[in-house]
Amino acid sequence: MVLRIETLTGAALEAALDDVARLRIEVFRAWPYLYDGDLAYERDYLQSYRDSAGAVVVGAFDADRLVGAATGTPLADHADDFAAAFAQSTLNMADIFYCAESVLLPAYRGQGAGHGFFNAREAHARELGFAKSAFCSVIRPKEHPLHPTGYTPLDPFWRKRGYQPLPGVVAEFAWKDIDQPKENTKALQFWLRDL
Numbered sequence: 623m624v625l626r627i628e629t630l631t632g633a634a635l636e637a638a639l640d641d642v643a644r645l646r647i648e649v650f651r652a653w654p655y656l657y658d659g660d661l662a663y664e665r666d667y668l669q670s671y672r673d674s675a676g677a678v679v680v681g682a683f684d685a686d687r688l689v690g691a692a693t694g695t696p697l698a699d700h701a702d703d704f705a706a707a708f709a710q711s712t713l714n715m716a717d718i719f720y721c722a723e724s725v726l727l728p729a730y731r732g733q734g735a736g737h738g739f740f741n742a743r744e745a746h747a748r749e750l751g752f753a754k755s756a757f758c759s760v761i762r763p764k765e766h767p768l769h770p771t772g773y774t775p776l777d778p779f780w781r782k783r784g785y786q787p788l789p790g791v792v793a794e795f796a797w798k799d800i801d802q803p804k805e806n807t808k809a810l811q812f813w814l815r816d817l
Contacts, residue, residue, distance in 0.1 A: 625689070625730060627738035629746060630679040638679050639668045641688040642725075649725035653770050654762045656799040674699045676719075676750050680742040682726060682735045690726030692739035694719060694746065697756060707793040707812060713754075718814070719747030721757040740783055748817050755817050757785070758793055758810035768801060784815040 630638050643664030650657035671677040674695040682690030697704065697720040708715055721743045726735050747755050759776070762769065791812040796805040 624684075625733050625735055625738075626683040627735065627742060628681050628683060629742045630681055631677070631746075635677060635679045636672055638681055638688060638691065639671060640665070642679060642691045642693065643668055645688065645691055645725045645727070646723060649727065650723075651800055653768060653773055654760050655797075656768055656801065658798045658800045658802075670699060671695065678743060678746045680739050682730065682738065684730065689730050690724075690735050690739075692724040692743055693722040694743040695722065696720065696750070696752070703795075704793055707791050711788065711791050713788075713791075713814075717752065718754045718756050719743070719750065719752040719817075721755055736779060737783075744817055753817055754814060755785075756788070756812055756814045758812045761792070761809040761811055780813055785813040786815065788812045788814050 640661075643661055646664055647657070647659040647661070650659060671679065671693060676696045676699070678694045680692040680694075681688050697715045697718040700720060701715055704715065721740065724736065724739045726739075744755050757780075759780075788811075791814075793810045793812065794807050795810060796807045798805045
């Protein structure tokens, strides 16, 4: 299987969003997200990518089938969501491009899509004039009952790409876990690099 990595903006981005929603629901059910999602919520969440002139979706395609996707927007487009996380930071959210989610079906992992996703989003951010790129990762306790045996975190991959955790810059979001009856709040650690 040879993956094709393609940067999508404008009408192409909008056309891909339902497939991105389905991928998010499927891939984020696994550790560490454990997300019990639905299409209606996803469509509402992904509206911000339709609304942002700086948004990008980087697709991983097997022929014409979208099997993975990574999203990004200027961090300022998420100011309401992340203001509390950055309140004590000296960083200006307007200077940062936000690499949001990366989702890839398991059968396609290990073929370089992760680097392709970051390369394309970082290139898009540079074209828009951003000098910094950030993302956030969910924080889960190692003693969590659904922590899989032998799980390898992506921290070494992110560090190799130049990202470092931002001390004290932690966002909070609520979603329903697959093993819980209702939503609860999770902490997400921000990581940052200069572009």
